[in-house]
Amino acid sequence: MSAPLLEIRDLHKSFGSVEVLKGVDCTVQAGEVISIIGSSGSGKTTMLRCVNMLEDFEGGSIRIDGEEIGYLTDGGRRRRKPEREIARQRALTGMAFQQFNLFPHMTALENVMLGLTLVKKMPADAARATAEGWLDRVGLLNRKDHRPSKLSGGQLQRVAIARAIAMSPRLMLFDEVTSALDPELVAEVLQVITDLARDGMTMLIVTHEMRFAFDVSNRVIFMNQGRIGEEGDPKTMFANPSTERLAEFLKNSRFS
Amino acid sequence: MESPTILELIWSARWPILYGLGTTVLISALAIAGGTVIGVGLGLVLAYGNLAWRFAGRLYTDFVRGTPVFVLVLASYYILTTIGLDLSPFQAGVLALTVFCSSHVGEITRGALQTIPRGQTEAAKAIGLGFGQTFRYVLAPQALRLGLPAWINTAAEMVKASTLLSVIGVAELLLRTQEVISRAFHSLEFYLLAGALYFAINYAIERFGSYVERRVATD
Ligand SMILES: Nc1ncnc2c1ncn2[C@@H]1O[C@H](COP(=O)(O)OP(=O)(O)OP(=O)(O)O)[C@@H](O)[C@H]1O
Ligand SMILES: [Mg+2]
Numbered sequence: 018m019s020a021p022l023l024e025i026r027d028l029h030k031s032f033g034s035v036e037v038l039k040g041v042d043c044t045v046q047a048g049e050v051i052s053i054i055g056s057s058g059s060g061k062t063t064m065l066r067c068v069n070m071l072e073d074f075e076g077g078s079i080r081i082d083g084e085e086i087g088y089l090t091d092g093g094r095r096r097r098k099p100e101r102e103i104a105r106q107r108a109l110t111g112m113a114f115q116q117f118n119l120f121p122h123m124t125a126l127e128n129v130m131l132g133l134t135l136v137k138k139m140p141a142d143a144a145r146a147t148a149e150g151w152l153d154r155v156g157l158l159n160r161k162d163h164r165p166s167k168l169s170g171g172q173l174q175r176v177a178i179a180r181a182i183a184m185s186p187r188l189m190l191f192d193e194v195t196s197a198l199d200p201e202l203v204a205e206v207l208q209v210i211t212d213l214a215r216d217g218m219t220m221l222i223v224t225h226e227m228r229f230a231f232d233v234s235n236r237v238i239f240m241n242q243g244r245i246g247e248e249g250d251p252k253t254m255f256a257n258p259s260t261e262r263l264a265e266f267l268k269n270s271r272f273s
Numbered sequence: 274m275e276s277p278t279i280l281e282l283i284w285s286a287r288w289p290i291l292y293g294l295g296t297t298v299l300i301s302a303l304a305i306a307g308g309t310v311i312g313v314g315l316g317l318v319l320a321y322g323n324l325a326w327r328f329a330g331r332l333y334t335d336f337v338r339g340t341p342v343f344v345l346v347l348a349s350y351y352i353l354t355t356i357g358l359d360l361s362p363f364q365a366g367v368l369a370l371t372v373f374c375s376s377h378v379g380e381i382t383r384g385a386l387q388t389i390p391r392g393q394t395e396a397a398k399a400i401g402l403g404f405g406q407t408f409r410y411v412l413a414p415q416a417l418r419l420g421l422p423a424w425i426n427t428a429a430e431m432v433k434a435s436t437l438l439s440v441i442g443v444a445e446l447l448l449r450t451q452e453v454i455s456r457a458f459h460s461l462e463f464y465l466l467a468g469a470l471y472f473a474i475n476y477a478i479e480r481f482g483s484y485v486e487r488r489v490a491t492d
Contacts, residue, residue: 069398069399070398071395071398071399100403100404101403104398104401104402104403105401107398107399107400107401108400108401110399111399111400112396112399114392114395114396114399116390116392118390118392118393118395118396119396120393120396120397120411120415121415122414122415122418122489131400131402131410131411132400132401132402135402135406135410136400136401136402177396180396180400181399181400184400184401
C-alpha cells in the first residue's frame with residue numbers, strides 16, 4: 018500500500034514549559050477532507066502550524082508522502098533541516114489563515130502570482146495565466162487588479178485561498194478561515210472550500226462552523242487539551258459522541 | 274557714489290554662496306546615502322540578528338543617538354587625529370553625519386520591520402518563500418512605506434546638522450555666508466538668503482519623499 022498523504026506520529030509541542038500538543042497521531046489519505054474541532058486553546062492551530070513548520074516541535078514526526086517534514090535524524094540525533102529544505106517542504110502544503118494575511122502592497126493577481134514566479138519558477142506569462150485561472154475559480158477575476166484595501170473580508174479570504182491553492186499543494190490547511198468575517202460573508206468562503214473538496218483536494222480544516230464540518234468532511238477530529246479526544250465520521254460523532262467532553266462541546270456549539 | 278542694491282550685493286557674492294550651497298548639498302547627500310545604507314543594515318541586525326549582534330547594534334545605536342551631533346562632529350575631527358586617523362575637515366564632517374544618520378535610519382528600519390504583522394512573514398513562508406525572498410518582496414516594500422515619513426525627517430535633519438561643520442572649517446553654506454557678511458555686511462539679508470536656500474533643499478527632499486510615498490502607496 019502506498020504511504021498515506023499525511024502521517025503525524027506522537028507529535029509533541031511545548032511553548033516554554035507548557036505542553037500544548039501531548040502526543041497527536043493522525044493519518045490522512047489522499048482526497049480526505051478532515052475537520053478539526055475543539056474548544057479554544059485545545060491545540061488545533063498549533064497542530065496545523067507544525068505541519069507547515071511555522072512552529073518547531075520537540076517530539077514526534079510529520080510525514081507528507083512519506084517524506085519527513087522539518088527534521089532529520091542521523092546517528093540518533095534529531096536536527097532541524099536546513100532552511101532551504103524547509104521552505105521547499107512548506108510549499109507541499111498550502112495554508113489559509115484566519116487573518117487572510119494578503120500582501121497589502123500587491124494586487125490580488127500579484128498576491129497569487131508571487132509564489133508561482135519565485136518558488137515554482139514559472140515564467141511570468143504562465144504564472145499570470147495560472148493565477149487568473151484560480152482567481153476565476155474563486156469568483157474574483159474581475160477584482161484581480163485590486164489591492165487588498167479595496168476588497169471585502171470574504172473577497173480577501175478567497176484571494177488568500179487562491180494564492181495557497183495556486184501552488185498546487187498536496188494538502189491544504191485552513192485555520193478558522195471564516196472566524197474574522199462578518200456573518201453575511203461566511204457563506205461565499207465556505208462555498209469555495211466545498212468546491213475544492215468536491216474536486217478531491219486533501220484538506221485539514223480547523224473550524225467552529227459545525228454545520229459546515231458536518232457537511233463537508235469525511236472525518237472529524239475532536240481536539241481536547243492537546244490530544245485527539247475522539248475522531249470518526251461526522252454523522253456518528255455528532256449524533257452519538259462517545260466521550261463526555263465532545264457531548265459537552267457540541268452542546269455549546271452553534272449548529273446553524 | 275550710490276550704494277549697491279541688495280540684488281547687486283547678492284550677485285557679487287554669488288560664487289561663494291553657490292560653492293557653499295554645493296558643498297552643503299554634497300555633504301548632506303553623502304551622509305544621507307551612506308547613513309541610509311549602513312542604517313538599513315543596522316536595522317536588519319536590530320530586527321533579525323542573534324543576541325550578540327543585536328546587543329552590539331543596540332549599543333552603537335543608543336550611544337550615537339544619545340550624543341549631540343555637535344559632539345560627534347568635534348570628536349571625529351579632533352579625536353580621530355589622536356589615534357592617527359588624519360581626516361580633512363570635510364571627511365571628518367561627512368563621517369560624523371553619516372554615523373549620526375545611520376543610527377537614526379537603523380532605528381527607523383527596525384521599527385518599520387517590527388511593525389509589519391507577523392502574519393505577513395508567515396504567509397510568505399507558507400507559500401515556500403525563503404528568508405531572502407520574503408524580505409525582498411514582502412517585508413522591504415512594506416517597511417519602505419512605513420519608514421518613509423521618518424526617513425524624510427531624518428534627511429532634513431541631516432541638512433540642518435551640516436551647518437555644524439562650519440565650526441571645524443568646512444566651507445559649507447553657512448560658513449560661506451558668514452564670510453560674505455564679514456566683507457559686505459548686510460547680515461540680515463544674507464542670513465535670510467541662506468535660510469531660503471536651506472528651505473529649498475529640504476523642500477526638494479520633502480517633494481521627493483511624497484513622490485516615493487505615492488509610488489509605494491497601497492491604496
Ligand atoms: N506563540 C505562543 N506562545 C505561547 N503559547 C501559545 C502560543 N501559541 C499558542 N499558545 C498556547 O497554546 C495553546 C493552544 O493554542 P492553539 O492556538 O493551538 O489553540 P486553538 O485550539 O487553535 O484555539 P482557538 O480555537 O482559540 O484558535 C493555548 O493554550 C495557547 O495559549
Ligand atoms: Mg486556533
